[in-house]
Amino acid sequence: MTQLADLSDSELKAYHRRVSEAYQAFSGRGLSLNMARGKPAPEQLDLSESLLEKPGVGNHQASDGTDCRNYGGLQGLAELRSVFAPMLGAKPEQVIASGNASLSLMHDYIVFSLLKGNPDSDRPWGDAPVKFLCPVPGYDRHFAICEEFGIEMVNVALHKDGPDMDQVEALVRDDPSVKGIWCVPKYSNPTGAVYSDEVVRRMAAMPAAARDFRVFWDNAYAVHHLTEERVEIASLLEACEQAGNPNRALVFGSTSKITFAGAGIALFAGSAANVEWFQARMGKRTIGPDKVNQLRHVQLLPDERALHQLMDAHRQILAPKFRAVESTFDGLLSDPRVAHWTKPRGGYFVNLETPPGCAQRAVNLAKEAGLTMTPAGAAFPYGKDPEDVHIRVAPSFPSLQEVEQAAEGIALCVQLAAAEQAISERGL
Numbered sequence: 001m002t003q004l005a006d007l008s009d010s011e012l013k014a015y016h017r018r019v020s021e022a023y024q025a026f027s028g029r030g031l032s033l034n035m036a037r038g039k040p041a042p043e044q045l046d047l048s049e050s051l052l053e054k055p056g057v058g059n060h061q062a063s064d065g066t067d068c069r070n071y072g073g074l075q076g077l078a079e080l081r082s083v084f085a086p087m088l089g090a091k092p093e094q095v096i097a098s099g100n101a102s103l104s105l106m107h108d109y110i111v112f113s114l115l116k117g118n119p120d121s122d123r124p125w126g127d128a129p130v131k132f133l134c135p136v137p138g139y140d141r142h143f144a145i146c147e148e149f150g151i152e153m154v155n156v157a158l159h160k161d162g163p164d165m166d167q168v169e170a171l172v173r174d175d176p177s178v179k180g181i182w183c184v185p186k187y188s189n190p191t192g193a194v195y196s197d198e199v200v201r202r203m204a205a206m207p208a209a210a211r212d213f214r215v216f217w218d219n220a221y222a223v224h225h226l227t228e229e230r231v232e233i234a235s236l237l238e239a240c241e242q243a244g245n246p247n248r249a250l251v252f253g254s255t256s257k258i259t260f261a262g263a264g265i266a267l268f269a270g271s272a273a274n275v276e277w278f279q280a281r282m283g284k285r286t287i288g289p290d291k292v293n294q295l296r297h298v299q300l301l302p303d304e305r306a307l308h309q310l311m312d313a314h315r316q317i318l319a320p321k322f323r324a325v326e327s328t329f330d331g332l333l334s335d336p337r338v339a340h341w342t343k344p345r346g347g348y349f350v351n352l353e354t355p356p357g358c359a360q361r362a363v364n365l366a367k368e369a370g371l372t373m374t375p376a377g378a379a380f381p382y383g384k385d386p387e388d389v390h391i392r393v394a395p396s397f398p399s400l401q402e403v404e405q406a407a408e409g410i411a412l413c414v415q416l417a418a419a420e421q422a423i424s425e426r427g428l
């Protein structure tokens with residue numbers, strides 16, 4: 001396969017001329033496209049439209065007789081927790097259903113730990129410097145929580161089957177200020193990595209200098225498959241119990257990309273000690289969750305079969321968009337090979353890797369051509385991609401036609417950025 005480095009000077013100049021013209025033509029189309037955030041498309045939200053008619057007048061009782069209109073029930077409706085417990089690799093009694101954003105639950109677990117310490121802490125985390133390990137590239141909003149509270153972030157390499165566990169084990173074993181690690185264990189944001197059983201086992205069993213070290217297991221894409229294969233991963237909760245570290249696992253999920261992104265249900269699962277501790281803290285800021293929303297979710301999704309059916313319908317909408325991105329990149333970026341990209345089996349993102357030093361330039365070129373991308377570097381702590389290589393592509397929200405146009409646009413920008421760099425390196 002040809003690389004830019006294989007081209008002669010005159011071939012490189014011709015390539016540069018050709019891609020500049022193609023880029024100019026694309027810019028001239030006056031498009032305005034957005035591939036920046038992984039939001040569900042309107043047609044996906046329509047799949048759960050009947051939620052808006054539920055639970056219906058006079059229909060406000062949970063299975064145990066709870067009047068869902070009233071205060072109370074901090075842990076969330078039992079029948080809802082039963083439907084979603086398997087998705088989290090948990091038992092229903094290990095689950096808390098509260099609020100609409102799992103990000104809030106992650107945020108709160110950290111803030112409560114900083115202020116008060118968690119079940120295994122000798123003192124509040126905030127009494128001393130705190131570090132979190134961040135497999136990269138990763139989810140920018142995780143890193144934003146750390147930045148907000150002055151938690152130092154330490155990059156760890158993320159492979160296809162999870163973080164580099166040799167690196168993780170060494171850092172966690174030796175440094176008591178390392179209190180947490182961010183993990184998106186299935187179809188990770190943005191690389192699509194799926195953690196292997198071996199990574200889960202090592203994560204659960206590794207010795208930690210801090211007794212109150214926690215694994216933030218954000219299983220946001222647990223049922224979000226893009227192929228017919230429903231990829232399964234090992235349960236971190238079970239692995240931690242077996243390894244004698246039951247409180248280490250903090251599992252998060254939500255229905256944000258199952259039902260409504262702005263009006264879904266957020267979920268937490270943990271050991272009995274964590275569930276008790278978290279509820280004790282939560283109980284100071286709320287008398288109970290929105291059980292009416294929980295009730296209508298159970299009516300829409302009474303069991304796992306209904307959940308998988310709904311996710312199949314999401315897949316019918318999403319998979320063609322991902323295929324469009326892949327085939328456009330195959331066509332434009334393979335020969336000469338100027339980039340690499342992931343072909344995820346699930347989740348919401350494609351991770352595009354440019355030659356070193358080109359990602360920022362490509363994203364800027366895209367902006368000038370009317371194409372909004374996630375800022376280069378966003379998938380790294382402090383927004384700094386050390387090699388300036390990664391671009392997160394989010395094909396879910398735009399229409400299929402827009403995705404096709406946007407994928408072509410970003411590929412042209414990568415071609416041009418790579419060609420410019422090669423020309424300047426050769427002093428042509």
Ligand SMILES: Cc1ncc(COP(=O)(O)O)c(C=O)c1O
Binds near residue numbers: 101103184256266
């Ligand atoms: C890895 C990951 N976690 C969490 C979220 C947000 O979840 P929620 O809507 O439940 O706060 C997202 C959204 O993109 C995500 O990609």
